[in-house]
Amino acid sequence: MAPTELDAALLPGCLVLSAEAGWNQTAEDWSVFFARGTVFGVVEDGRPVATGAVLPFDGGFGWISMVLVTPARRGRRLGTRILETCLEELSRLGRVPVLDATPAGERVYRPLGFRPQFGLTRWQGPGGGGVPAGVRAMAAHDLTGAIAADAHAFGAERAPLLGGFLGRAPEHAFALKNGAGFVLARPGRVAVQVGPLAAEREDAARLLLEAAVGSARGPVFLDLADRWESLAAWLEERGFARQRPFLRMARGREAPFGDPSRLFVAAGPEFG
Template sequence: MMALRELSVQDIPLGMAFKKMAGWNQLPADWEILLSLSQGGSYLATWQGKPAGTVTTIQYPGPFSWIGMVLVDPQYRGLGIGTGLLRAAIDYAQSTGPVLLDATPKGRKLYLTLGFSDICPLERLEADRLAIPSRANDPHIIPIRPDLLAACIEYDRLHFGARRDGLLRALWSNAPDYGWACLQDGKVKGYCLGRPGSRFDQIGPVVADDTVTARALLLAAARNIPGKPVIVDIMSEQIRWRSWLLELGFTVQRPFTRMSLGEWAAQRDRSGQFAIAGPEFG
């Protein structure tokens, strides 16, 4: 019999064990961020008293909630645990507005049965080694400083459709070398962040006024990655951006689909979103 209880920081070792079984990339710091942003709707499932799966729900103030980290121990699959976790998270999250998530192809089939609809396609691109061009002298691309972070957060709100102060501050604090901004005439024209992972380092989010700025930001961050494979999760609609990444040395690892449950309009213009923070964050 399945039972649910609130997921806590004490459960992070269990979450890490589940994500390792799934071959995912998270570190304990990522679970800490997720739980710090969750006001409820994050659960640990047990089956006959034994830990069996997880789901996380984070709230972006006002507009919507985000569901992620739907993980089930392989020995308990086929028992309805994943569906039970999702239904519990959805029941919690729907009380505050629309619910969003980024789905794998297998997960998408389940989410469609629960009432979700597609927003847009995403792809994870991977590179073992990047041939990074020599650094260009662009005075507008600068490291994100503490005094610049607030402006980047506001810039992000205009493109993402919600404030995600806690997430962006945590990403920058955990990996400041991956934090870069484009500043022109005192105004932010783009920014990027990144984070280390157990299998890859990840660049994202990358948010910018145009493709040229997005390229410069990604290159600035990539120069600081210490010889590890790199991933970037992109909006597949950004055709020029995608083509440039493939030329740079990235290959397609796997697709995702951004999905929503409930009325959703804030991200209809996604032209400034070049890379997401990750499917667990949006």
């Protein structure tokens, strides 16, 4: 069965699929793809058994994520067909395909022309703590600056995404008092997901990360760029452990979009 575009009426079934895989996404996360991108899938008996999502950006690239196949349907090339459909859609839109690959995914993507850009690591640990000096709760008027800082780091403006994160969880949003960085976080299915975090320097990013982790109650996930070794050491001291690696990859392009020296924590593999 060929993949087709899914409508939002199938969102509950998509959520079941990601929960079945043990992923952290919520219905609000899935809603972003239906509202701002395209969700492709294979539907059997009224429910999705395979999905993939495309989220185009104005920076000349588009994100591929949520490539999922229910265990009972694996081994039938459904995931491959979904991926091919996502690539066709981004080609139609004139966007370079980008994604955060797991090690298993990397083996699939490299033969398709995807090239590595930089590594990230998913960290998992406990929330709790306080807000350090130099950091304050983020307010609505901070959003314009955060959008600009995120665009610089990520490579494209994501105003609706960041505005949605702030609206969903203002208690997890922080800005530096000097305006040189921000962090957002959001409740997930099993843990608070920290990110994105953009700043001008690593010491500033440490303050923001401490505030975001401190605001959470319960488990925390975050995807830290591998270049920030001192932040990784701080996470270990804080009781965090490495969960899994990701590799940011783009089809036919090694140079990252945006400025990786400003990107500390990604928004998650579903959003980049």
